[in-house]
Amino acid sequence: MRIVSAAEVETALDYPSLIERLRQAFRRDFQVPVRHHHDVEVTGGKTATLLLMPAWQADRHIGVKMVTIFPDNGEKSLPAVMGIYVLLDGKTGSPLALIDGPTLTVRRTAAASALASSYLSRPDAERLLMVGTGAMAPQLIMAHAAARPICNVLIWGRDFDKADRLAKRLNRKDFRVEATDDLAAAAEGAHVISCATLSDQPLIWGDWLQPGQHIDLVGAFRPEMRESDDKAIERARVFVDTRDGALSEAGDVLQAIDAGVLTAEDIAGDLFELTRGERSGRRFYDQITLFKSVGTAIEDLAAAQLAFERS
Numbered sequence: 001m002r003i004v005s006a007a008e009v010e011t012a013l014d015y016p017s018l019i020e021r022l023r024q025a026f027r028r029d030f031q032v033p034v035r036h037h038h039d040v041e042v043t044g045g046k047t048a049t050l051l052l053m054p055a056w057q058a059d060r061h062i063g064v065k066m067v068t069i070f071p072d073n074g075e076k077s078l079p080a081v082m083g084i085y086v087l088l089d090g091k092t093g094s095p096l097a098l099i100d101g102p103t104l105t106v107r108r109t110a111a112a113s114a115l116a117s118s119y120l121s122r123p124d125a126e127r128l129l130m131v132g133t134g135a136m137a138p139q140l141i142m143a144h145a146a147a148r149p150i151c152n153v154l155i156w157g158r159d160f161d162k163a164d165r166l167a168k169r170l171n172r173k174d175f176r177v178e179a180t181d182d183l184a185a186a187a188e189g190a191h192v193i194s195c196a197t198l199s200d201q202p203l204i205w206g207d208w209l210q211p212g213q214h215i216d217l218v219g220a221f222r223p224e225m226r227e228s229d230d231k232a233i234e235r236a237r238v239f240v241d242t243r244d245g246a247l248s249e250a251g252d253v254l255q256a257i258d259a260g261v262l263t264a265e266d267i268a269g270d271l272f273e274l275t276r277g278e279r280s281g282r283r284f285y286d287q288i289t290l291f292k293s294v295g296t297a298i299e300d301l302a303a304a305q306l307a308f309e310r311s
Contacts, residue, residue, distance in 0.1 A: 001095045001098060002308070002311065003098050004097050004308065005100055009100050009103040009307050010103055011310075012309075013104075013107040013108075013111075013303055015143045016146050018107060018111040018303060019111045019114050019143070019147060021305075022303075025298050025302035026275040026298065027275050027276055028057070029057075029058070030055055030057050032055045033055075035054070035297060036050075036051065038050040046072050047071075048070045051068075051069070052064065052065075052066055053066075055300065055301040057090060058090065059090050060090040060305075061088065061308075062087075062090055063085060063297070064086050064088075065083060065084070065085045065101055066083050066085075067081060068081070068083060079102060080135075082102055083102060085097075085098070085101050087099060099304055099308070104307065106136055107139060108299040109293065110140045111303070112241055112271070113216045113293055114144050114147035115275075117144055118147045118148075119239075120281045120291055121148055121282070122214070122282065122285065124191075125149070125150065125191035126150060126151050127150070127154075127190050128144055128145075128191070128192045128193075129154050129187055130154070130155045130156070130196075131183070131194065131227070132195060132196040137155065152176050153167075153170070153175070153177040154178055154180045155167050155177065155178070156179070156180050157179075163179035163180075187205075187209070188210055189210075191212070191213060192215075192216065195215075195217050199225065199227055200224055200251075201226070202228055203228070204217075204227060204228045205228075205229050205231065206228075206230070206231025206232035206233075209235055209236070211286035212286050212287070212288070213289075214288075214290070214291070215236060215288070216290075216293070217252050220251040221249060221250075221251075221294055221295070222249060223251050223255070226251040226252045228252050230256050231261075233252060233261055233262050236288045236290035237282075237289050238262065238267050239270065239274070239281075240267055240292045240293070241291075241292075241299075242296045245294040245295070245296060246294060250294050253267070253292055
């Protein structure tokens with residue numbers, strides 16, 4: 001069995017290739033059972049999450065990802081998200097590879113957002129606001145820049161110094177990255193707003209949104225969490241990665257439904273429908289679009305297959 005390290009995964013999964021691999025995966029027949037989602041109590045801390053995410057492609061591969069999410073890990077200088085991915089032969093069931101889970105997860109998650117952006121954001125989008133400074137932030141910035149001509153990036157985080165350090169690490173002559181402490185102004189001036197936080201309160205407000213913007217919501221993976229308010233959902237044409245996932249776990253979607261500003265039928269499409277041409281993406285230049293991601297094992301298996309091929 002092959003061990004595929006984090007460095008090997010990062011090298012293998014360049015964003016242009018991974019975005020295209022995900023596009024093809026959503027067009028094909030992958031079997032994806034409902035993922036196992038378990039709460040894990042942590043004495044004296046926030047409840048952790050254990051996710052088990054299986055998927056398979058007949059006669060090719062079977063994959064299972066085991067992920068833990070411990071929200072308090074930042075206080076221990078540890079990543080909040082950790083895990084492993086096991087890739088098996090689809091004809092014999094024999095183990096083929098043990099793949100670094102966190103790197104696989106952040107790369108495929110960012111690529112899914114960029115895939116959605118390729119249908120939903122304006123083709124001339126140049127200004128990106130990144131809300132959040134965790135492990136997803138640099139990946140989302142790079143992925144969105146692979147899908148659109150992004151060249152100006154602002155990063156906002158609750159800890160300005162952390163946002164500033166990240167901005168200085170990513171900034172270069174032809175790709176301007178700066179930190180900001182004015183979230184409202186940054187949101188109003190962005191073409192694409194990407195959020196990857198563990199917030200349980202809205203960070204992006206509908207009153208801030210401008211015509212033609214695209215909002216990419218990656219955090220809020222539990223029903224009680226959210227990154228946008230009801231008005232943002234109400235003003236936007238809403239898309240999701242998968243309908244089943246969004247309607248069972250996406251706090252931004254579920255809370256908007258509870259508030260009566262959105263119905264399940266109002267969701268304009270998912271990545272299956274977008275990639276297969278069954279639903280149109282952005283309809284006109286000034287439209288506000290919103291993509292809510294909760295993740296799917298299709299993305300993991302497609303990314304694992306590409307990493308295994310190239311490692």
